[in-house]
Amino acid sequence: MKKIYAWLTAILMAVGLGLMAPGSASAASYCGLVWGSLAKSNQAMGAAAVTNVRSGQHYCFDRLVIDFKGKTKGYNVRYVSQVVQDGSGLPIKLRGGAFLQVTAHSPAYDNATGKATFIPANPSEVTKVSGYQTFRQVAWAGSFEGYTTLGLGVRARLPFKVFTLDGPGSGSRLVIDVAHHW
Numbered sequence: 001m002k003k004i005y006a007w008l009t010a011i012l013m014a015v016g017l018g019l020m021a022p023g024s025a026s027a028a029s030y031c032g033l034v035w036g037s038l039a040k041s042n043q044a045m046g047a048a049a050v051t052n053v054r055s056g057q058h059y060c061f062d063r064l065v066i067d068f069k070g071k072t073k074g075y076n077v078r079y080v081s082q083v084v085q086d087g088s089g090l091p092i093k094l095r096g097g098a099f100l101q102v103t104a105h106s107p108a109y110d111n112a113t114g115k116a117t118f119i120p121a122n123p124s125e126v127t128k129v130s131g132y133q134t135f136r137q138v139a140w141a142g143s144f145e146g147y148t149t150l151g152l153g154v155r156a157r158l159p160f161k162v163f164t165l166d167g168p169g170s171g172s173r174l175v176i177d178v179a180h181h182w
Helices: 002-017
Strands: 040-042 049-057 061-069 075-080 098-104 135-144 147-154 160-166 172-179
Touching: 040 160, 049 135, 061 098, 061 135, 061 147, 075 160, 098 172, 147 172
Parallel strands: none
Antiparallel strands: 040 075, 049 061, 061 172, 075 098, 098 147, 135 147, 160 172
16 A cells, blocks of 8 residues: 555656656647738739728737728738838837838729729728727828828737738728737
């Protein structure tokens, strides 16, 4: 009986000291997300025009969506030290600990007439994100020579993903998801 207690004690001590722990485990990614924080781009150009900008909150990330009239594929989304206006290069003031410059390779105006297809009611607050876990501000940086740029102020430099979706109808969407945590 003494041998059983001795073995049991030895096993419990080994487990307590981590000597018999299972093989090394890697830390699980947040919500199963395996995104990074490096720039994401698709260099394709599009004639689709920006028609709306909206945002939403999800359990694991905050989402920014740019709607287009027509098909779009091109974008460049990256962390920058400062977001600048299209054309002038003047800095855009943004709240947050890190800044994403979101550039759609599509204009916010009709190429044939030059008429604007999207004008934010408030360029400093394109969509309201107060109370969001990650987003701090979405600001308009302009539309110039076929490119449309937004500044996205976020809490910190966090992982993000970018993709395009077709629809609804003949339109399309550019989607930027920024995780709440690493």
